Amino acid sequence: MYVSKESFDAQDLFEYVPKDIFASLRNPALALPRRVLTFLTVAIPFSIFWFFLSHDRLPSSLSTAPAMPTTKSHWHGWANIENMIIFGDSYTSTDFDPKKEQPSHSNPLGNPPLPKADSIHQKWLHYLTMTYNSSAIQTYNMAKHGATMDGFVRFYHEHYLPYYGISNHTGAAGWNSTNSLFATFYGINDVRRCTDQPRTKGDCSEIYTSLFAIYGFLLEQLYMTGARNFLILNIPPLNRMPFSRKWGHPVPSRAVSEWNTRLASLAADLTLKHPDATVFQFDTHALFSEVIDDPISYPETKMYKNTKDNCEEYKESGKKNDYKEVCEVKLGEYLWHDALHPTTAIHEAMAVQIAQMLETEHRRADENMKED
Ligand SMILES: *[C@@H]1O[C@H](CO)[C@@H](O)[C@H](O)[C@H]1NC(C)=O
Numbered sequence: 595m596y597v598s599k600e601s602f603d604a605q606d607l608f609e610y611v612p613k614d615i616f617a618s619l620r621n622p623a624l625a626l627p628r629r630v631l632t633f634l635t636v637a638i639p640f641s642i643f644w645f646f647l648s649h650d651r652l653p654s655s656l657s658t659a660p661a662m663p664t665t666k667s668h669w670h671g672w673a674n675i676e677n678m679i680i681f682g683d684s685y686t687s688t689d690f691d692p693k694k695e696q697p698s699h700s701n702p703l704g705n706p707p708l709p710k711a712d713s714i715h716q717k718w719l720h721y722l723t724m725t726y727n728s729s730a731i732q733t734y735n736m737a738k739h740g741a742t743m744d745g746f747v748r749f750y751h752e753h754y755l756p757y758y759g760i761s762n763h764t765g766a767a768g769w770n771s772t773n774s775l776f777a778t779f780y781g782i783n784d785v786r787r788c789t790d791q792p793r794t795k796g797d798c799s800e801i802y803t804s805l806f807a808i809y810g811f812l813l814e815q816l817y818m819t820g821a822r823n824f825l826i827l828n829i830p831p832l833n834r835m836p837f838s839r840k841w842g843h844p845v846p847s848r849a850v851s852e853w854n855t856r857l858a859s860l861a862a863d864l865t866l867k868h869p870d871a872t873v874f875q876f877d878t879h880a881l882f883s884e885v886i887d888d889p890i891s892y893p894e895t896k897m898y899k900n901t902k903d904n905c906e907e908y909k910e911s912g913k914k915n916d917y918k919e920v921c922e923v924k925l926g927e928y929l930w931h932d933a934l935h936p937t938t939a940i941h942e943a944m945a946v947q948i949a950q951m952l953e954t955e956h957r958r959a960d961e962n963m964k965e966d
Pocket residue numbers: 699702723724725727728729730731
């Protein structure tokens with residue numbers, strides 16, 4: 595039987611989901627009690643351990659710094675960010691390998707080599723690191739293609755913790771709470787996976803409860819390793835993507851909006867729990883919706899001539915100016931590279947808007963949230 599690469603990856607990742615959460619994904623009715631149980635068995639010993647070991651301190655390179663009052667903001671502006679540590683899926687992945695060349699001033703993303711300027715694969719974090727930066731930034735990318743919340747678990751444990759987390763700052767020698775921004779961009783594959791299961795009939799509430807317990811737990815763990823500045827991205831309108839509209843995987847818009855609503859309250863919870871954390875929420879959904887409706891909304895996307903469909907013949911193409919007659923317009927003039935992934939222009943628009951938000955937003959994110 596032919597197994598697509600994508601479903602193979604998903605299977606593969608399932609191995610990293612704690613067994614009870616795996617069970618809860620299969621049987622949402624079991625989700626809550628099991629989830630709470632695991633949460634307690636993992637979280638409580640860890641917190642006690644952490645409290646005694648390093649209460650009010652930061653790991654390794656910072657452990658000699660005087661303890662800061664916990665209400666002090668560690669956000670000193672976009673121009674003071676020197677490191678970004680990023681978690682996400684294919685919208686974010688650059689196939690960074692923590693065992694290979696590390697980010698440096700001359701090579702801000704480390705490995706692999708950067709995409710060329712005419713590549714359709716430049717992503718928001720390339721632009722944010724190297725074009726819309728206000729300082730020299732080194733970006734450590736933990737994102738992986740196809741990642742779901744179980745991918746967050748996996749790459750937190752396999753890439754972040756051993757290489758850049760507690761007790762190992764050798765990889766990212768200079769990162770500390772004030773000069774670093776932690777970004778998370780998950781949900782696209784979780785929502786797809788959930789809404790693709792006929793059994794859920796598009797109602798993902800129970801599954802989201804489990805997934806957001808994991809999301810919250812991992813944000814909390816990042817906080818414990820010293821993360822104080824967070825950038826949390828919500829998900830674009832999957833229901834308006836070609837794979838949902840055309841290719842037999844309809845995603846109800848409410849499954850998307852519920853994800854984003856829960857994410858907004860998760861972000862709000864983080865600042866309530868930790869007054870010294872600064873949380874920026876980026877509204878990917880709004881930006882994509884505007885561009886789909888009218889590409890002229892942003893200067894970076896004004897060349898788009900087709901924001902609704904993808905051209906299958908471009909799936910293997912990699913350059914903005916690639917042209918196939920059957921597709922009618924150039925690859926770079928499509929918003930959608932394939933049924934699920936956008937071309938580079940909207941990534942640049944994301945970076946511009948994110949940088950603008952980080953540049954101008956000095957108020958604490960928890961103040962913003964009260965307006966919603
Ligand atoms: C932004 O990043 C690029 C590439 O690393 C670097 O050459 C440039 O100096 C940076 N800009 C600022 C304002 O530091």
